[in-house]
Amino acid sequence: LDIKLAEDARASGKAVDGLETVADQLRAMASLPLAFHMKGLVDTLKLGDRVNDVNETMIVLYQRGDTGMLWPLFRAVLPGDEDDSASYAAFEEIMITSRNKVMIDHARPILAKGNVFMAVGALHLPGAEGLVEDFRKAGYTVTAVD
Numbered sequence: 350l351d352i353k354l355a356e357d358a359r360a361s362g363k364a365v366d367g368l369e370t371v372a373d374q375l376r377a378m379a380s381l382p383l384a385f386h387m388k389g390l391v392d393t394l395k396l397g398d399r400v401n402d403v404n405e406t407m408i409v410l411y412q413r414g415d416t417g418m419l420w421p422l423f424r425a426v427l428p429g430d431e432d433d434s435a436s437y438a439a440f441e442e443i444m445i446t447s448r449n450k451v452m453i454d455h456a457r458p459i460l461a462k463g464n465v466f467m468a469v470g471a472l473h474l475p476g477a478e479g480l481v482e483d484f485r486k487a488g489y490t491v492t493a494v495d
Contacts, residue, residue, distance in 0.1 A: 354468055366459050368452040368469065377443050385436050392427045399426065407471070414493055417475035446478045453483045460489070 355365045378386075396403060403426055410418050424437075452469065459465055473480045484491050 351468070358466075363466075368455045368459075368467070369448060373448070373451070377448060380443055381440060382436075385440065388436070396426065411471050416471045419472055419475075445472055449473055449478060449480050449483055452480060453487055456484075457487070 358365050393400065403422070406422055407419060410416065410422065420441075452473070456467065459467075469480060475481065481491050
């Protein structure tokens with residue numbers, strides 16, 4: 350989706366900039382234990398045909414503006430044991446919260462130019478550590494657009 354958005358923007362003559370690089374994303378992912386990645390893959394495969402239902406539910410939650418329900422959805426369809434709580438907390442800190450802080454810093458000079466369309470993954474939006482609140486704390490007005 351990221352590539353499609355960037356290609357469409359370039360094709361229409363718009364400048365494209367990033368809040369982080371692919372290398373930044375891969376470094377964050379690589380910092381998580383291999384066992385976490387393997388378990389996630391196995392859990393996703395166990396969903397089987399239900400993966401389409403999960404994807405559709407994520408789309409509906411996003412369209413309704415309920416991005417804060419994505420984590421509970423994942424926990425409901427991929428229930429785990431006590432050890433999973435620490436793994437998911439590490440995932441959230443490394444892949445969401447810490448990257449949000451970098452994105453805010455990188456967004457400031459881009460936003461200062463004005464007339465900006467910005468796209469991020471839905472998990473980056475909700476919560477006290479989400480980008481919506483981070484932008485508000487940085488002094489920006491954030492409003493939902495239908």
